[in-house]
Amino acid sequence: MKFTFILFSLFALISSKSMAQIAARELSLQEAVLLAQEQSTEARQVETSRENSYWQWRSFKSNYLPQLSLAGTLPDFSRTITPVTQPDGTLAFQPVSINSSDVGVSLSQVISPTGGRVFVTSLMQRFDDFDRDQTRYNGNPAIIGLEQPLFAYNALAWTKRIEPLRYEESKKQFTEDKEQLAVKATDLYFDLLLAQVNQSIATKNLANNDTLYQVAQEKYNLGRLSKNDLLQLRLAVLNADLALAQANLDEQTALLALKNFLSIKDTDHLILLVPQPATEATVVAELALAEANENRKESTSFKRRLLEAESQVAKAKGDNSFNASLFATFGLTDRGDSFTDIYNQPDNQQRARIGFSMPLLDWGRQRSITKAAQLNQQLVEYTINQEQTNFEQAVITQVNRYNMLKNRIATTAEADAIAAERYEIARNTFLIGRISITDLNIALAEKDQARRAYISSLGAFWTAYYQLRALTLFDFEQQQAISYKK
Template sequence: MKSIYTCLVFVLLLCCAQSIAQPARTLGLQEVITLAQQQSAAAKQAEVSQESSYWQWRSYKSDYRPQLSMNGTLADFSSTYTPVIQPDGTTDFKPVTINNADAGLTLRQLIGPTGGSIFVTSLMQRFDDFDRDITRYNGNPAIIGVEQPLFAYNPFAWAKKVEPLRYQESQRQYLEDKEDIAVEATKLYFDLLLAQVNQRIAIQNLANNDTLYQIAEEKYKLGRLSKNDLLQLRLAVLNATLDQDQATLDEQNATLALKTFVGLKDTDALQLTIPDAIPEAVVSAEMALAEAKKNRKEEISFKRRLLEAESIVAKAKGDNGLNMNVFATFGLSNSANNFTDVYLQPENLQRARVGFSMPLMDWGRQRSSYKVADLNRQLVQHTIAQEEATFEQAVLAQANQYITLKRRLATTADADAIAQERYEITKNIFIVGRISITDLNIALAEKDQARRAYISSLSQFWAAHYSLRQLTLYDFEKHQPIVSEINTNYKN
């Protein structure tokens, strides 16, 4: 009865274990990259940064559209004594209790090329004297005006040159951020893949060494194997056990790192596939450099920074010379006891003002400011020239590395296949007793080394592949720039 109960418990535990165990989730390299670019924290940061740039662009564009605003004072109440000059020339203090209120509506349009503006405004004022029970209205039903600075620095004209470049730069920065995610995901993918390969190697080596040790024990009993060789095989089993434990720990750490970056919240085990399918696209260093210059943000960034430096020079020149400001208005004005009477037969209103400012003696301040700005422009030019050369060098080096690594893959793949076959042959020869344990260990080490070298070559190739995409923003497989990934909700 006890044995039957034990069997039932064992079967129940086995069923529970099978129901709890989940199959490993199989993922390929492109799947991991897609997941990372869609749901990782880095992807969310890139999207927020792109959206922020979009709204900055919208804010800039709104500056050149008509602006309608309303302002006023709801109540300006005052109850005090005011000095009043009497007919005999003396001063008497009279109580005054008054309130002023006003409201205005203004439509203003910026003139970007000149830095001036035109506006249309309507104003209304109300005055209440509570001591004398008097209410008066004063209004400007319509006023048309223009305000125009002369010879001054025009920030709006420079912004119209700089801001479109800044927005284009942010769009390309978004694509570069997405490709950066692909590069990092590739690195973590192969870290885990290599850990899984090492784990499989360790498991296989442990099984092989254990089998060989069992065979060696039988040979030792028959006197066909020395004690030293038997102990060496036993030591190999122990070392293989330690290697398997370490490989399992490395695999767990690599899995956690990949899941954390990609944003996978599940607890499923991951089984990565080996990306043996290599792109057939032919890449040349010259082509990579040409595409990088067309697609990357650097070319736009260089232009923007030069324009910004020139803008600083223009500001230093404009702010320290002769500045004039023209202000003119024409409209209608009236005052009345009633609100509606203000709009009956209003009279013409004109106003014009021309002001100027010009430094006469500044002890070299104007010249110093201009010289600093001009030297800063020269520094920016030299810096950009150096950065441009460095960028070109980085693109050419990455393209050449990609080409070299692609050629190296075929060699490491052949070496891996040869080493695997050689080990099987060596193991079979050892079993029949025709070679020593030393030769077997050498074949085993070469097998493991060749396998790791092949995975390492794959890792380096795919890292170079996505790094080249990031440096050029060009899809060499589809033969087109990487532009389709920009969020279509953000438009110029």
């Protein structure tokens, strides 16, 4: 029975370990970044934002294409009693039962260089008098017209220069947002990795301290260890147990944060792999700065904002000075008792109108509006110059930080290996009674600190790596600009 119980226990232990391995999922940093950029909730928000910008761009382009429209009233019926003036000047109230219908087709095209519009229209009207059983038609088979502002602010021309820059900004913003997802995923990845390292350290420390305490009890019983040292070891066991409980809680919290961000819905436990530093050489600040100015949205944004400020000056001058507009049409028109009468021998129809407006006395209003727009343009120029300086400084600072962190990894890795070896030596030396418990605790603290410092330096390096990519939109491993296919 005892043998059977032992076999059953071993089988249960092996099964539980196998299930734990099945339920665990290894995850590398590159896989986490890819998941963040493809399936996270924030990634879907980024995709939606790009789609929105695309359709706004399509809407803008459609404004400069021919527009075909159909408009009409079918029907406009009225039955009432209205006053009718008689030949002798008196009023007679007559019953009226009428219906009016109209329909028109219009084709128009804007002229962006001049801000005008040309159009072709065909109109048809029908009038029915039910009391007198009469039907009349009136129509314009074809009308060609032109609407042209003179000396006015040309919004079409300015918009045509500004909107392509805005759309280019949105495409660069999409790439930046994708890279920012990588930065956030890296931060959460190393939060969990450090928590798992702390959990592993706490587990090993509890096991080691418990073993040392058991050995110390035997030495104490033999009179080879003082009670003070025994109590100190027991306190170390209790502290290690508390540290493990806290490490388990921190690990669970970091695990949930990473899985929620990556939209991992399964219940698998994640085992994070310790990433190695990138292999590319030291990044040159001049290259990073050139790529940042070429790839980031800031350069395009600066151009757009300058154009917008310039357009506001043009608008202030155009809207508050001498303005004129030209309206001219030429076409065919006719009337008749039937629909076909309008198209038999229609008459010519012409119309031309030139209107103008000019302020004569505005108490300095025009000058004030124009001056305010000009000063705003200067302010935008000064602001952009400062932002350009800040942006370049941020890129150079990030390059220097990245290079420093890359060089620091080798130092922290060597310190981690030395501290781990020193602790093993100190532990074995303590077991034979050659060093004190204080020296052993110092070696243990240095080992744990060195391990955490190495993982932290790796996390800082990879965060700086992806931040540098986001700042420059340049892949320094592939030596090419970053782009994401739709």
